Amino acid sequence: MSQEIAVVGSPDFTTGFRLAGVRKCENVPDGQKDEQLDEAVSGVFEDDNVGIVVMHDDDLDHLSRGVRETAETSIEPTLVTLGGGAGAGGLRDQIKRAIGIDLMEEED
Template sequence: MEIAVIGKDEFILGFRLAGIHKTYAAETPEKLTEAITRTLEDPNVGILVLQSTDMEQVPRKLQVALENSVKPTVISIGGETGGLSLRERIKRSVGVDLWK
């Protein structure tokens, strides 16, 4: 399983430096939606990382799909995020509450 990161150049730069290969720059909402849709269809991606402000820019139907996605597990970083907490997402994808 691989990690994929989608967002603006400044956001994905640190992930590139950390060695994550699947990083996709998306400066407009249209490119963001396209990159997310393509990544959701990739069977090799286990975790998708997005910036929380980018989550708000995609259509509502795609937001719901991201919030309910188990594979890949979607993690939004930065600011207040709606939907499930990281703990709940891990619990849903792994099937066990790792915090217990």
Template structure:
């Protein structure tokens, strides 16, 4: 089963937890954020990783680039578009089909 993981500040993840997403991880400082994201990337059960745009910007450049290129899990930054790719483009790259057409 493919899971959705949400990583970020407690205020960010609580809404997803209330919506029924089980794999929500609240982190505080930049080091905890980086380590948690790296661990989620290694988790083969995670198909979609959701971060806030501000948390995405807190990550080291190399890790951000890895996330922007990741297909599994597909990484979605909620807020402004990240890396020039909209959510539509990320989903299209992940599943191979433009779901909006």
């Protein structure tokens, strides 16, 4: 069973998670995102101990098409994005994907 949280992003983004006790953090400097982000994200999604992957929403734009599709459609580990365009609709979609039902389904 996957129980570890992994955080991928810039050192500024991952520092707060490290201070909160997250042990698996992949730092990708802002100037090297295009070269190293795919590798870092692929690595955490292949790790059997990781159950949740946290990234900044803006970093999704730097992923190659294949890695981005894998990240966005993965059930386990589950991708959680923060910041940027990850507003209420984005969080709702993430919860729905993670548990398979829409908890805020609107009634007619």
